[in-house]
Amino acid sequence: MFLGRSRRPAGDVGRGLTVRTVAAGAVLALIVGGAFAVLLASIADLRDVRLREQRSAEVLTMANRLERLIIDMETGQRGFALTGQEDFLRPWREAVAAFPGQASALERLVAGVPAERARARTIAAAGTSYIDDYSVPLVEAIRRDPARARTAEIAEGERRVDAMRADFDALVATALSMVRTEQRQSEAAAHRASAVGVSGLIASVALIGAYSGYITRAVVVPVRRVAGATRRLADGDLQARVPESGAGEVGVLEHGFNTMAVTLARQRAELAASRSRVVTSADQARRRIERDLHDGIQQRLVSLVLDVRAAQARLPPDRPELAEPLDRLAEGLGEAVDELREISRGIHPAILSEAGLGPALKTLARRSAVPVELELDVPGRLPEPVEVAAYYVVSEALTNTAKHAHATTVTVRAHLADGMLRLHVGDDGVGGASTGEGSGLLGLADRVEALGGTITLVSPPGEGTALSAELPVAGG
Template sequence: MHPLASRTRKSGGNRGVVRRLIVASSLLVLPIGTAFAILLHSVVDLRTIHQLAQQSEEVRTVANQAEQQVLNFETDLHSYALTRQPRYVKRWQNSVAAFPKEADKLKSLTAKSPGQLARAEWIQNMCTAYIKDYSTSLANAAGHDRSVRERSVPSGEDDRRFQVILDGFHDLVATEQTMAKEREAHAATPTDQAVAATIAGLTGSVVTTIGVAGYVIRAIVDPVRRTAAMADQLANGDLTARTPETAVGEIGLLERSFNRMADSLEQGHAELSTSRSRILAATDQARRSIERDLHDGTQQRLVALLLELQVAENTVPAGQRELRASISRAAESLKGVLDDLHELSRGIHPAVLTRGGLAPALRALARRSPVPVELDVDVPRRLPEPIEVAAYYVVSEALTNTAKHAHASCVHVRARTGPGVLCLSVHDDGVGGAAMGSGSGLVGLTDRVRALGGTLALHSPEGAGTTLRARLPSAVTGQGSVHHRTVTR
């Protein structure tokens, strides 16, 4: 088994990618949530400050209205003192009736500010006392004598008292303005907090997003890409392709499963190749045995019979011409049978390959080819028998197909050995258009070559000839090499 597939991760195996993505998403939500919380708090503060500002504006408005009522008191008093007209008493009475409502509204607006509430109550009490001191005399002024009217006119002490009330209004309004300015200054703090929270939230979100994206690429995308690349190599025939088991969780499980699958495919392929090699070896051994039995048994007996016929022909008297001719015809027929049997045994398993090796066997094929063959062979003296047999049949099948279908004028056969490999090439200048699956011969050659761990490729464009290339592993058993270059016609 491949070492990568048998290795078990010591840590992180129980930490799934889903859990890590949940944690990463939580980290992404954290800065955003914090920023929104600060923004919400700042919005609430700003809204409170805005409400207080509105309330402060109302306090100043109501205070001004109440102050105007008090000023009306003063104006009506002085007007009455100058003109002694009862209509000013009527206006006084209207102002007195309206003042309590304004005072109550002022206290209601300043209820949340103890200092301002105290000022509002003080103003109300002072105004109430002021009204009480003059309301009775002014109410009866129109029907009394001169001395009563003179007593209803405010004195200098009353003017100072009235000025104290106005100063109270001014203090309340000034304090409210000061408080409004302070609130306005404080409003910058939540605004700055909102801006800072927005910047921090965006920055944190960007940084966290980049981090999460980097983790996803490193922990998921990259391992999946590596596994996909290894899957492509595996599909293209590279059974040694494995992916490093560096990921965790579900992705790590995918990598380990892929490697186990690749191990199983490699082992199955190796067993299949071994089985096919055994089958080919057994087949070749059976073919050699049949060829040997035909050569040593049937052929020898037919040769002996031919010799006997020739002896019998020579012993026939000169007068028996018909008998002599009949024996001669039988001998010629027997020679034809021997030739056919020789060709048959050579097709089953060429004896020249067993006796002399690949180079003599290829020369024999070139001599028998009906198409002129240029032979260029540079191989060791002997190669392993399965390699020689496969190479022989590759060239034999290529020459046969060329003679039958290519309409070629010449065939170039080349055989070379390299470091651990035997390279074969058969090229003709025929019509091309051949296909690997068009005949059972090439399919059988492909199976034979692959069973030995080699490759077979066909290149045959229309009108540009056909090239058949084979690469076979070679384990040279002999020493030295022999180079043959011949042209056979």
């Protein structure tokens, strides 16, 4: 049985479901947080790789730009040397003016890479030397003596340009190598980030699902089970119980519910037994009073009536004035006997004790002020408490009908089947009856329910009244 388990110690509550839930939530947060931390690290790594790749691409662009400036210088001065036309010096002047700034930009761009930084410095120094020591002096010399364009100085310029182009090629090769390396690293970082992201998402969903499943099993299902049992208990099913399988506070809740249900069932059983004892005790007292009245005062009054009649018979002929007082006394005593019989019958009908429910109901029907259609199917005697309760149900219903219903007919049915005595009293009166305070039907409900039975009243205004009762009969 569920209640056979011992009560959990109070300390288990503090270390129960709350601790498990907090611990599970902390583990879930740690794992999900770790997965996202790895994902963020991968994203940061990918960003750094992309920045280095972008820097390498900018190095390539800057190197190509510087090489183009050197070529523009060499082409411009060669065209000027061959033709003597100043137009060829316009791109040369632009290249000479732009080269120092572009070279400085290249050096700043490769400042973090030692090999590229050394190569950029060599290119900057070679370019500056080419401009200051060769190109500018050559242009000035050609202006003074155009014949110098055919001297060995032209060959020297070509040699210098070829040397710088070799340095450019080396720098470009290094930059291209780094670009390819950065691209590979970028692809690897992207793959890692994607893999970490997908893995983190899958792990997070799985962990959240597992956590939700745990909460559902540990909290939601037991609480819903307790809620359902609570509804059954509220509807009157005091046998509703729940398994005490929950952890921590949920287990305490289940145990508390079962304890409450057992207590309520015991208290209802004690209340029903107490009500039954009260009703039985009252019936026994009423029967004892009826018997005392019948065997005591009633018999004494009957004896007095007989004595008065005997005195009348022995009255002397010469005393006619005593005949009338004695006759009034005899009649008064007779009326007192009749009234006492009515009182005795109201306290506890003797015919119910002597003949049973069937004859007692027939007597009620004959004495009813409203015509009664009686249908009886009650063979033999029933337990005394059942007969008494059934009698008073019918008696109170007939009394209310006569007083309030303004009915023309009443139907009374009593049927015993399947261990249950079913009573029905219906009329065609004005309806509107209730079992509220001040109504005798309220006491009938207490009497019927004390025996484990039920009583129902249906009395819509203008449509008559129907009173039904069911009383369990042991061995019926």
